Amino acid sequence: MTHADENASSEDASALLGDARAMFDAAIREVKASRIFPSIDLTDVAPRPLDSYTGVRIVAFGKAALPMSGAAERLCRENDMPVRGGVAVVPPGYPGTVPDDEHEPEVVDVIVGNHPIAGQDSDEAGRRVLAEVDRAGDRELLLTLISGGGTALISTPVEGVDVWDLRATYRLLVRSGAPIHDVNTVRKHLSRIGGGQLAAASSADVAGLVVSDVPGDDLSVIASGPTVPDPSTFTEALRVAYQSNIWHDLPPSVRKHLTAGARGQRAETPTSADELGRVETQIVASNADARAAARREAVSRGYRVVAEEALEGEASETGRRCVREMMQHRVDAPSAWLWGGETTVTVTGDGAGGRNQELALAAAIEMDGTTGRTGEDDIIILSAGTDGIDGPTDAAGAWATRQTAAAIRTRGVDPTAALDANDSHTAHRASETYLQTGPTHTNVMDIVIGLSR
Numbered sequence: 001m002t003h004a005d006e007n008a009s010s011e012d013a014s015a016l017l018g019d020a021r022a023m024f025d026a027a028i029r030e031v032k033a034s035r036i037f038p039s040i041d042l043t044d045v046a047p048r049p050l051d052s053y054t055g056v057r058i059v060a061f062g063k064a065a066l067p068m069s070g071a072a073e074r075l076c077r078e079n080d081m082p083v084r085g086g087v088a089v090v091p092p093g094y095p096g097t098v099p100d101d102e103h104e105p106e107v108v109d110v111i112v113g114n115h116p117i118a119g120q121d122s123d124e125a126g127r128r129v130l131a132e133v134d135r136a137g138d139r140e141l142l143l144t145l146i147s148g149g150g151t152a153l154i155s156t157p158v159e160g161v162d163v164w165d166l167r168a169t170y171r172l173l174v175r176s177g178a179p180i181h182d183v184n185t186v187r188k189h190l191s192r193i194g195g196g197q198l199a200a201a202s203s204a205d206v207a208g209l210v211v212s213d214v215p216g217d218d219l220s221v222i223a224s225g226p227t228v229p230d231p232s233t234f235t236e237a238l239r240v241a242y243q244s245n246i247w248h249d250l251p252p253s254v255r256k257h258l259t260a261g262a263r264g265q266r267a268e269t270p271t272s273a274d275e276l277g278r279v280e281t282q283i284v285a286s287n288a289d290a291r292a293a294a295r296r297e298a299v300s301r302g303y304r305v306v307a308e309e310a311l312e313g314e315a316s317e318t319g320r321r322c323v324r325e326m327m328q329h330r331v332d333a334p335s336a337w338l339w340g341g342e343t344t345v346t347v348t349g350d351g352a353g354g355r356n357q358e359l360a361l362a363a364a365i366e367m368d369g370t371t372g373r374t375g376e377d378d379i380i381i382l383s384a385g386t387d388g389i390d391g392p393t394d395a396a397g398a399w400a401t402r403q404t405a406a407a408i409r410t411r412g413v414d415p416t417a418a419l420d421a422n423d424s425h426t427a428h429r430a431s432e433t434y435l436q437t438g439p440t441h442t443n444v445m446d447i448v449i450g451l452s453r
Contacts, residue, residue, distance in 0.1 A: 351423020
């Protein structure tokens with residue numbers, strides 16, 4: 001490749017990255033509280049007419065809890081419903097980072113739980129949420145604002161299991177590569193809040209507003225389904241532990257509790273709506289909403305959207321599959337592929353990274369050595385979490401072009417070895433192909449954008 005070709009390649013990659021980033025930003029804006037709440041009608045959510053209630057109490061937990069609480073307070077004021085109190089539980093580092101176009105709560109207290117692995121702060125936060133639930137009188141409305149990350153943030157363990165055993169179990173589950181449905185099947189049976197238990201503990205009517213961060217938008221899985229009946233059982237939790245190869249590593253107290261539950265010696269989580277009282281729960285934002293916004297942005301920038309699909313499976317294999325799908329398409333016009341959902345990573349190495357960076361690194365390796373129609377860098381894949389966080393790193397995700405793997409090697413890192421070690425963050429830092437956004441204060445899983453021209 002000549003120097004002129006290298007310059008053209010760099011310009012092409014920069015233009016594609018700018019377009020991909022604009023599509024990702026559009027997706028994020030679509031699922032923020034400031035966009036969601038103006039279209040919410042409380043009369044559609046409350047189990048009874050609004051004039052039946054003397055006031056509202058708010059409990060919020062998850063990555064969107066801060067702006068959702070602020071927006072909910074404004075919504076209640078517009079409906080002449082006084083907010084009597086409340087609590088919002090957010091991850092570390094979230095207070096003080098709410099964007100200017102979002103509203104922070106004025107009445108609701110903001111506290112921090114542990115994330116992504118539950119800990120002492122999560123236990124205390126869970127107890128604070130349960131105390132607020134207990135304060136809600138039978139003539140008040142308990143407005144429950146749920147978003148991704150909620151399970152870890154408010155994890156108060158069941159009797160007989162302490163918070164450290166709970167933390168060890170959560171860590172094993174996260175590292176196992178099990179899908180979120182299976183992970184939360186176990187977690188619901190170790191917590192006092194998930195699996196409909198929050199709603200069952202309330203003497204007040206419950207209205208749940210949910211930002212979905214799970215494939216299929218299953219309300220019983222999002223934040224472990226605190227306001228809906230739980231279809232999972234202790235027996236299924238045992239199955240997950242065995243099939244994920246973590247059973248023998250679980251703390252003895254956890255094994256004892258799950259075994260006793262499977263034998264009918266522990267009460268199951270609520271399985272029917274009758275056990276919950278008057279409850280209405282609605283999804284107010286999802287990955288489909290974010291993808292629709294990304295699609296509109298792509299079309300406005302002159303791209304033809306070739307495919308829009310759900311995203312699942314092991315991150316590295318998914319990254320390779322996305323590249324193969326794009327390269328098999330004959331490009332005669334600027335083209336876009338949109339994927340949304342959540343992949344998994346089976347951790348076998350000790351590196352740093354997340355599922356989006358791992359997907360992008362695998363994509364870079366798959367593209368390595370290929371050339372476009374005229375040798376230019378005419379393809380890009382960007383993969384990022386809509387929460388702005390990808391694994392235990394400061395990145396939201398990463399991108400890859402045909403030149404990324406070579407750039408990683410030039411800086412002394414072997415991309416294949418990095419992938420094998422689950423060290424995708426190191427590789428993307430070497431090539432400067434990682435995306436940083438900071439906390440976005442929303443979470444509808446991941447968005448992967450493929451562009452070619």
